Amino acid sequence: MSPETEAMWKMLSKLALKANQLHIAERCFAALGDVSTLRFLQQTNEIADKVSQEMGGDGTAFYQVQARVAMLDKNFKLAEMHYMEQNRIDEAIAMYQELHMWDDCIALAEAKGHPELDSLRRNHYQWLMDTGQDEKAGEVKESEGDFQGAINLYLKAGLPAKAARLAIGHPEITNNRDTVGRIAASLIKGEFYERAGDLYESIRNNQRALECYCKGDAFRKAVELARLAFPVEVVKLEEAWGDYLVQQKQMDAAINHFIEAGCSLKAIEAAIAARQWKKAVHILELQEDSSAGKYYVKIAQYYASTKDYEVAEQLFVKGGHIKDAIDMYTTAGRWEEAHKLAVECMTEEEVMALYISRAQELERDGKFKEAER
Known part of the structure; x- marks a missing residue:
């Protein structure tokens, strides 16, 4: 089939569906070799023909037929509306289940207070597990308040930062040393050092928190923590922060950290590199060290x-x-x-x-x- 012929069949199929000429649409999809759509349309036409024979009139106006045509157009909300107009909630839910549109399925069941809601949730969770969607399964567990289960799934999905975010907000999790240890190990393995620092700080393991902040170049958090827990470390951290900013070519930002650390020569060099000449002169004039003369x-x-x-x-x-x-x-x-x-x-x-x-x-x-x- 030439591209021109294929385009004509596609155009005709759209027009036929729009005009509810479903038998013509069926012929179009047969010509195009679209087997799945053809089979779906054949089943739809069987419903329309049966309704027409049993009840008379145009079978394409029947709610099931209209819903299936909307599904063909991927307009699932319209399909849902056709079902709900006839109070056919089970059919709407079945449609979403067949399409694996579980969020819509459960939202509809919740809105209508469906008696099988818990069963649907279990089926959704099982489908996520069967299809290896650990992150999504974790989100389901989190929404249900099963935080430990959610964390286990996030770790399984290789998402330790997401697990840490959840743990930090819930003391019942951070009180579990085994869980915290597993999350921290995964964070460090994935080089999420700053997040590991947050986790350690939340359980007041300040030494490990400080180490992780420094490894992750999270110097702001490191300095804030050190001011409270390790005051003698602040000067050293300010210098390390300045060195890091110099590596990042952020000379201007580095100046004040070197001043805080008492590293005047480094502060002068950073000011010169940042072309902050007046600031460089000001720092220089405060020096008593003869080595600053150069x-x-x-x-x-x-x-x-x-x-x-x-x-x-x-x-x-x-x-x-x-x-x-x-x-x-x-x-x-x-x-x-x-x-x-x-x-x-x-x-x-x-x-x-x-x-x-x-x-x-x-x-x-x-x-x-x-x-x-």
């Missing part, structure tokens, strides 16, 4: 590049790099500032040696007028 040059070079010479000069001088400040001014052609700084900070011999050295450099570069100055 950062003055780095920051001064930035200010020199933005032509903020006054700030750059102050930083070069504070860092003990007066020659770099003078070079900055001479390179920028600002001879008066260069001379003033040289006279203020150097001996006459040093000034002379510096000028001669600079003149020779300029001469080599072919900048004779500048060398003459």
Whole structure:
């Protein structure tokens, strides 16, 4: 069959169903080779023909026929409506059961107070178990209040985080050491360290909780817990948090954690990497450690590049790099500032040696007028 012919049969089948011409629709699906739909339509036509013979009139208007046509169109709510208009709740429930639409089946049974509701729930649960739908079966158990059963199924389904979420909210579960141990082991195996930390914290096993938070890079929770349970660990954790943020290229966020940890040099480096120059200067000016001096040059070079010479000069001088400040001014052609700084900070011999050295450099570069100055 060519694609064009197939498309024509499909179009005709839709029109025939819409017009309740079910025998024509049956012929269309036979031509298309759609065996399951053909069989369903044959059964539908048998019902329509039987009703027509027994009661007279158009058998396609019969509620069962209309419901089955709606099912063919996958409009199951319309099919349900046709059944319910005739108060045929059992037939609507049977439809949903055959289609394995258990949620709709049970919702309808609940709404109508069906006497077989408990039996339907058991059948639904058994079907979920038979088809290996452990998570869904767990949700059924949870909705029924069987939390232990739900947790067992979530673990079986490889969903320890879902099991932990349920356990944390129910003390009767967290009081069971065996259950908590199984959930925690599954969480750690799946590398859900933060969730394992939450679970351990809920049973007040703070040491294990802290270990899990750190493994899962959940430093906010780790620090909050440490403030309450392990105050001496806070400083170390703040530094680890800063290191983690640097790894994640979140330099700006890392700065304050390094400050909290008293790691000033790391804070300065993070501020420079984040291009937070003013913050870097502020931290630097609070330092008494001579090893921080090297950062003055780095920051001064930035200010020199933005032509903020006054700030750059102050930083070069504070860092003990007066020659770099003078070079900055001479390179920028600002001879008066260069001379003033040289006279203020150097001996006459040093000034002379510096000028001669600079003149020779300029001469080599072919900048004779500048060398003459």
